[in-house]
Amino acid sequence: MRLQAVLALIGCAIAGRAFGDEIDYLSQVKPLLASKCYSCHGALKQQAELRLETRALMLAGGDSGQVVVPGSADKSRIVARISAKEDERMPPQDEGSLLTADEIALIRMWIDQGAKAPDEPAPADPRQHWSFQKPVRPEVPGVKNAAWSHNPIDAFLAAGHERHGLVPLEVAEKHVLLRRLYLDLIGLPPMREELHEFLADDAEDAYEKVVTRLLKHPGYGERWGRHWMDVWRYSDWYGLGAQVRYSQKHIWRWRDWIIESLNEDKPYDRMVVEMLAGDEIAPSDPDTVRATGFLARNYFLFNRTTWLDSTVEHTSKALLGLTLNCARCHDHKYDPLSQTDYYQMRAIFEPHQVRVDPVPGETDLDRNGLSRAFDNEPDAPTYLFVRGNEKSPDKSQIIAPGIPSVLAASDFNPQPITLPAEAYAPGLQPFALADHLAAAAKRIEAARTSVNAAKQQMQATERVAAGKSEKPRTAPVGEFVLRDDFDKPNPDVWEAGPGEWKYTDGKLVQGRAGAGLTSLYYRTRSEHPNDFLATCKLTVTSAAGLGSAGFRFDATSSRDKFVYLSVSGSKVQIAHGMSPNYTYPRDAKNDQPFKKDVAYELTIRVQNKLVNVAIDGKHAIAYELSVEREAGRLDLVAYDASVEFDSVEIRKLPPDAVLVLAKPPPSIDVARAALIAAEKSLPAAELHAPALQSAFAADLAKANESVDTAALVRDAALAARRYEFAQAEQAVAKAEYEVAAAGSDKRAAAEKSLASARAARDQAAAKLEEPGDTYTSLYVSKRAANGMIDEATPRHGPYSKVSTGRRTALARWIASRDNPLAARVAVNHIWLRHFGQPLVASMMDFGLRTKQPPQHELLDWLAVEFMENGWSMKHLHRLIVTSRAYQLRSSLLAADESTRQADPDNDYYWCRKPLRMESQVVRDSLLHLAGVLDAKLGGPTVPPASEDTVFRRSLYFTHSRDDRAKLISMFDDADIVQCYRRTESIVPQQALALANSKLALTMSRKIAAQLEMKLGEASNEQFIAAAFETVLLVPPIAEESAVCLAAIKQTVATLEKLEHASPQPRARENLVHVLLNHNDFVTIR
Structure with a gap:
């Protein structure tokens, strides 16, 4: 006790020197209590x-009486508790940091x-x-200058x-x-x-x-x-x-x-409902169900708790x-939100869980x-994690679903939803059976x-065994599939x-030339x-880099086989894989020269x-693909080349066509075993469809x-056993082929596999009886x-027949008129993106910290x-952009x-804030002004590596942590x-990107070429004026025009000295490029 008293006196002495003679409550004590004590x-x-x-x-005290006794710290319970040992000390362990000795003093x-x-x-x-x-709705205020208000x-x-x-x-x-x-x-x-x-x-x-025209424009949905x-x-x-x-x-x-929802002006409240519960409100409508990507996006493989934490956090913040x-580990420190x-x-x-369902026309997910x-597990319990630790669930009670009590409303009443069969068993959708x-x-x-191939191989082997040389016949003419x-x-x-x-x-004609263009293609539907x-x-008319042209077949979104002739590489080649990561087998090429034009x-x-x-009717390559064939389409391809295609024909290859073999024919025994294996594959394939149809009928x-x-x-069951037996027989035949083809070092393993296949066939045969x-x-x-x-586990369903209705x-x-937050939050987001500054500064926190x-x-x-007005975003946009406040000048x-x-932060919107274009708008504007922007809506993501060659809008490019377009x-x-x-930074790399990127340079040339085509025989002064109006949407002032004119003349003179082929067009291209690098191009005034 004496030691404690001495320490307390020393602390007071130190405090006296540190804090002065008079402690100020407002500046010294209250902030300390607020940070350490107010949360409880x-x-x-x-x-x-x-x-x-x-x-x-404080003087009123609590359940234990008065905690502060003015004039006597020793009699004040608050001092005793903040100075106590671990079990009694406040704040409790893990509820906040303890007070230091100086703070206690x-x-x-x-x-x-x-x-x-x-x-x-x-x-x-x-x-x-x-x-x-x-x-x-407050009353619209009256103002002195009523004419100012729109x-x-x-x-x-x-x-x-x-x-x-x-x-x-x-204005x-x-x-x-x-x-x-x-x-x-x-x-x-x-x-x-x-x-x-x-x-x-x-x-x-x-x-x-x-305004009306732009709100109807398809680009509205892409922009917003x-x-x-x-x-x-x-x-x-x-x-x-x-x-x-x-x-x-x-x-x-x-x-x-x-x-699509934005373009059709789908009400915001409906969008919220579809994103959170599209699978419950419209389980049979894939166009609605896809909205639940809002939830699927949160998926995280390695930890279910992390996945659900993200779902709770960002549903709450966004909506x-x-x-x-902030209430996951303990009650919220600032807002009336409890851990419960x-x-x-x-x-x-x-x-809830996420899955991938089929779409018509595709069986490969x-x-x-x-x-x-x-909802995968309707009865899955929720437990409160002590201190937020998932390893310490409080299993004494199951937490019921609910909404924050501070916002509680009587209309939160989840009701289970019985799903239609095609929702819990997607295989029962009619198109699924048809596709399979x-x-x-x-x-x-x-x-x-x-x-047929095995029969031809057998025939070829027999001819060789009989001492006859193999002479492939010219393939007979087959039925036309396409001729153009x-x-x-x-x-x-x-x-x-x-x-x-x-x-x-x-x-x-594929007219784009230059190296690094990757594959440019024209695809059959x-x-x-x-x-x-x-x-x-x-005809290859220009070549750089690979300088190739030809066919791709079995073309899908992820793989294909590529056959091409290369001007730059002096070869004809077969490759397989996916651009640009092809595999080029050595035995699948023929070196020979090819010329441009x-x-x-x-x-x-x-x-x-x-x-x-x-090539030109002369055999060049015979190659056996090392990868499996796939159903796909055919492409005409140009790779780092401009190419003219004069005609194309596609025919079915008749069954009796004989092609040049890629390898010497096998032995008679191996060829016979291969033929038997091929023949056994046919009944297995033929019995698959009846098994599918019978299973579908039974499930339905x-x-x-x-x-x-x-x-x-x-x-x-009978159809399944027949199919299984046919598969087993096919497996035996394949194993017998492996034995016949195996060398001495692999024969023992092959014979062991054959024994296993025969045993499996015997079991399948027995099941045919029962x-x-x-x-x-x-x-x-x-x-x-x-x-x-x-x-590693099967995860194909069928799934729960009931959804909880909780979402x-x-x-x-959330989408109720009685919810105090949803409409305010949505309005704030829309306002921010029109004015550059929100009505509520904290976009994701409307809690007590936000005044x-x-x-x-x-x-x-x-x-x-x-x-x-029906939660119509277009109504809100129209209201905002037709206001006078929106139309104000931005120059200070x-x-x-x-x-x-008086208002340096423009809290009262007396001016318009200049904004820098977002990344996607910068790139899209370049393409749009050049007249090459692809206006196609929607579709699969575009690989970022194609950002310089695929002229889709930027939001269609892959956007993930590991993969995104560099310019964007x-x-x-x-x-x-x-x-x-969005953050808004200004760094040198941005200027360098616009100055040096291939896309910016290419678009500069296209814009200049378009202007020259539209203007005809225009003077440089006319071109300068048109360039300013095109890029910056404003004519140049006299000084700007004079400087640009001098620059064009100087550039032309320099290029002429260098004997450049087109000095005038190149000088004009340079001017356009300079304007694209002007601050006013990337700024929304």
């Missing part, structure tokens, strides 16, 4: 009925000095925080101007407004012709007509789709190789849903503006599918092809891929036959895996609770793995207006100095972890 003894929570926010509350001295503090009112009940109150937005802002003596700027010039409007609404700048049309329109509604993709954390899948670790494959379908994640609130929200999502959410039967038919065709002489476009047959494809003088002959006449006839014959290539009867289920089940009642259903869907161990209840509560904003009445008016040169000093990333692209508001 404040307005949010009053443990032991004790509050410490004011002196009066400070509180002791303050109490000993009489615990002096000013009289303060008790803090308000946090549940009465402004954002937790339902928005009510609509109620202006009235609210004008009232603030008058109240604070602020003088707003004038911006027409060309500035037009560019601002285009870039804000569709993310593309207006063209020069659109500028002139707008400037010439003197009608009072000229501006409103542009990218904004909401930021907020909703869009990310394509990424992982290791084919292993999905984050997000889901085919998540682009959710992106397309966002774009409610609440940092509910957090786990009640988690319980809403606890049953890796190639195409529908990523979606569903089509695949089975192709398998039969492939088996027949294998039989390219006299005119044929869009029903062909689909243009990357490149500059056009029809000229009876030729199909239909798949080609498995065995086929294809011929094309082509010379026409060649390239012919390929494909029979199963055997490929023959001929079960789903419909048909009385004939037993008979259908028996039929399905087929039982088991069969394999048509499994077409795949659930995401719950961790790496789960990856529907949550979604309807009522200066424009709270405007926020509430807009929130109510939004809801009362004309600003009133007193206004700038340079200008502050969206962070996939969290991006409620």
Whole structure:
């Protein structure tokens, strides 16, 4: 005790010197209590009925009586508790950091000095925080200058101007407004012709007509789709190789849903419901179900808790503006959100999982599918994790689903939803059976092809054994599949891929030249036959890099086989893989020279895996593919080359066609074993379809609770046993072939495999006698793995027949008119992206740390207006962009100095803030002004490596942690972890990117060429004026025109000295490139 007293006296002495003679409560004590004590003894929570926010509350004490005795620290319980040993000490362990010796000494001295503090009112009940109150439409204020206001937005802002003596700027010039409007609404700048049309329109509604037209423009959905993709954390899948670790494959379908929903002005409340519960409200509608990509995007392979934490956190932040994640380990330190609130929200999502369902026309889920959410375990319990540690669940009680109590409403009432059969058993969708039967038919065709190939091989072997030389016959003429002489476009047959494809003088021309262009292709819309002959006449007109042209077959989104002739490489080659990572087998090429501007006839014959290539009718290559064949389409390809295709023909290859073999014929025994194996593959292929059909009929009867289920089940079981026996016989035949073909070192292993195959066949034969009642259903869907161990387990369903309805209840509560947060949060996001600064500064936190904003009445008016007009975002956009406030100038040169000093942060919107284009808008604007932007909406993601050659809008490129386009990333692209508001940086690399990137240079040349074509024989002065209007949407002033004219003349003179072929066009291209690097190009004024 003596030692403690001595230490306390020493502490007081130190404190006296450190803190001075008089302790100031407001600056020294209150901040300390706020950081250490208020979370448990404040307005949010009053443990032991004790509050410490004011002196009066401290003197009132709690359940244990008075805690502060003015003038006596030794008699004050608060000092005893903050100085106690571990079990009694406050704050408790893990509830916050303990007070230091100096901090304890400070509180002791303050109490000993009489615990002096000013009289303060008790803090308000946090549940009465402004954002937790339902928005009510305030009365539009009257203002002195009523003529200034275009609509109620202006009235609210004008009232603030008058109240604070602020003088707003004038309305911006027409060309500035037009560019601002285009870039804000569709993310593309207006063209020069659109500028002139707008400037010439003197009608009072000229501006409103542009607004109407742009809100109907398809680019609106793409522009605002990218904004909401930021907020909703869009990310394509990424992982290791084919292993999905984050997000889901085919998540682009959710992106397309966002774009389409915005373009059709789907109500925001409906969008919220579809994203959270599309699988519950419309389980049979894939167009709605794809919206649940919002949830699928949160998938994380390695930890289910991390996955659900992200779901709870970002659902709360994005849709409610609440940092509910801060209550995962303990009650929220600032907001009236308890730890139980957090786990009640988690319980809403606890049953849900994600899976990939099939889409019509595709049976390979890796190639195409529908990523979606569903309730996989309706009865999965939720436990509160002690201190947020998933290894310490409190299993004494199961947490029921619910919403934060501070926002609790009676309409949160989850009701289980009985799902239709096709929702819990996707294999029962009619197209699923049709697609798998089509695949089975192709398998039969492939088996027949294998039989024919094996017969030909046998015949060739017999001829060699008889001493006859093998002479391949010319392949007989087969049935035409396609013939095109390219006299005119044929869009029903062909689909243009990357490149500059056009029809000229009876030729199909790919006009883009240069190295590093990767593969540019023109693709058939239909798949080609498995065995086929294809011929094309082509001319390479320019070559750089690889300088190649030819065919790709079996072409899919991920793989193909490539046959080409190379001018630069002096060879004809067969390759396989995916551009640009092809495999080039050494025995699949023929070295020979090829020249530019010379026409060649390239012919390929494909029979199963055997490929023959001929140039101008002369055999060049015979090669046996080392990879499996796939159903795919045929491409005409140019690789680092401009090419003219004169004609193309595709024919079926007749079964009796004899091709040049890639290898010497095998022995008679091996050839005979190969033929038997091929023949056994045919019944296995033929019996697959009946097994599929019988299983589908039985499953459908079960789903419909048909009385004939037993008979259908028996039929399905018998069909399954027959198919299994045929597969077993095929396996035996294949094993016998392996024995025949094996060398002495591998024969023992091959014979062991053969014995196993024969035993399996005997078992399959026995089951034919008693087929039982088991069969394999048509499994077409795949659930995401719950961790790496789960990856090895079957995850194909069928799934739960009931969905909990929890997510529907949550979604309807969020989208309710009674929810105080949802409309405010949405309005704030939309306002931010129009004005560059939000009404509420913290985009994702509307809690107690966020004070009522200066424009709270405007926020509430807009929130109510939004809801009362059907949650229409287009209505809100129109209201905002037609306001005078939106149309104000952004230049501060004309600003009133007193206004700038009174409101330096523009809280009252007396001017328009200049904004830097987002990354996607920079790239899209380059393409748009050059006239090459591909306006196609939606579709699979585009590889970032193609950003210089594929001219789709930037939001269609892969966007993930590991893979994104370089130019787009340079200008502050969206962070996939969290991006409620884009950052805006200015770094030298951005200037270098626009100055040196291949895309910027290429687009500069195209813009200049377009201008020269439109202007005709124009003077340099006319070209300069047109270039300024095209790139910056404003004519040059006299000084600018003079400087540019001098630059063009100087550049021309320099290039002429260097004997450049086109000095004048190149000088003009340089001018355009300079303007694209002007600050006003990347700035939205």
